[in-house]
Amino acid sequence: MTKILLTDEHVAALCCPEDSAHLEVFDALLKGFYVDLLRSGRKSYRLRYRVKSRLRVVTLGDAQVMTADQARTLVNEVIHQARVGVDTFAPPEAVLGPTLEQFFVEQYLPYVKSYKRSWDTDESMIRTHLVPQLGRLHMSVIKPPDVAVFIEHMKAKKYAMGTCNRALVLLRYGYVLAVRWGVLSADCNPMKHIKNLSDDSRIEHFLTNEQAQSLLFEIKKSDNEMLQWIVLFLLYTGARKREVLESRWSDFDLAQRSWRIPKTKSGKVRHVPLSEHALGVLQAIKARYGHHAFTFVFANEKTGLPYVSIFYSWDTARKRAGLSYLRVHHLRHSFASFLVNAGRSLYEVQEILGHADIRTTSRYAHLSRERLQEAVESVPLVR
The missing domain is CATH 1.10.443.10 (Intergrase catalytic core)
Known part of the structure; x- marks a missing residue:
């Protein structure tokens, strides 16, 4: 991870390597504050922070329009609000839509029960894994980092790669249905950018x-x-x-x-x-x-x-x-x-x-x- 003191001069001098799609350079003073450099030359100030135990990654503004001091001031305000449980970048409640728990319990499960013999396996996965970690979050604001944190939590509890992948498959299908049914817009699907984990260590047992x-x-x-x-x-x-x-x-x-x-x-x-x-x-x-x-x-x-x-x-x-x-x-x-x-x-x-x-x-x-x-x-x- 590259760290420097982000100033207008330093940011102007930065550029993305030709062999990379983008480069993240973090501020040496403010945790989570960084500039994202694209190969095209675009530079954006961004911030990673937690609010109510949830990881958020937001874009603060164009680094060619916003100064480093302006971005730093905004970062301090966002972090201060997050410490008291207020998410500055949360969308209005009216457009949030259902929480993940509401959708999977009230819409997803009744649907799969109508045709899927192993629906009880989905119910167990939803109850045991999805709801405790992601259930209270609105589906429209869940981002790939939220899913990554969820999977890391499962891995930390020593769940097998196959179990983690089944959780990802379930989430992916749930979002597909939510978009298909008009519950969410297509651009609110974080699973489009999430791939299954590589499970090269899987052991198959065969009797001699x-x-x-x-x-x-x-x-x-x-x-x-x-x-x-x-x-x-x-x-x-x-x-x-x-x-x-x-x-x-x-x-x-x-x-x-x-x-x-x-x-x-x-x-x-x-x-x-x-x-x-x-x-x-x-x-x-x-x-x-x-x-x-x-x-x-x-x-x-x-x-x-x-x-x-x-x-x-x-x-x-x-x-x-x-x-x-x-x-x-x-x-x-x-x-x-x-x-x-x-x-x-x-x-x-x-x-x-x-x-x-x-x-x-x-x-x-x-x-x-x-x-x-x-x-x-x-x-x-x-x-």
Whole structure:
């Protein structure tokens, strides 16, 4: 960060390097006071300050029209007002529009509930993250620095990059809807300038055959007898947890070896081919609990309804198997990994998993070290 005493003489002598779009030079005396130099030659006095814990970045005036002393006087006034909770540059209340909390709770959530199966995930993100940090701010005055501070707060609390990115995606979609519905003007969307965080450190977990055997050994000892069939079916189909837990006998055509999933994450019907192993799981359940004993295939024997959660029995088994990091969703990763390592194409994996975008499928395209070794060994010897 470049710091000098901002005077008319010093500012007049400053220029932006040719290899930069702009240059910020801060005042050596007043914190947050700086001149922003553009490659075009334009110079503006600006100020970063906080009012009611909110970061504000405002333009004070053109440095070729306003003197450094005039800008400095205005800075002192703005900072003095901010200390008593008054934001000099806040727009009139009449044009502020809804706060972020009002929009997301009163307009966004009712809308996504009408079509989105995973709306409760959005509700949790809004309640846990967006409202506590940004909820009281009016959407029309939220700027990219406010979003940056929000994300830095999440990172400081050790939330994963994926969680931070989901918050950004939710904010971005909310602003798109607000503009589309006329709640905000297009120039009030700070998310146009915000990109998702780079998540290069993300780790995908895939079960080896040995780990799968160890996990199943412990799961078979679980007090929840149905857990073994649930886990096996997840491994044999690559389906999502709720798709399996909520599956009904009427969804299966055993003669055609097909499973029709009527409610998928994308909202579209999906047909999953069933392997001999997957069919074997269904036959085992029939033999144990009777033919069509319940409407739901993997029903809780006490209620006949799908399990609300299998976490505690799953958590006990995975820890005993030495796989405490493993999530149920990693069984889906493993299924895809098994297919790819068996030589199946990403297109085939995409169809079976029901991905709309091949880029999503590529996340699961883990190749074992043995298969990669086989690939490099296939290059012929050059003499």
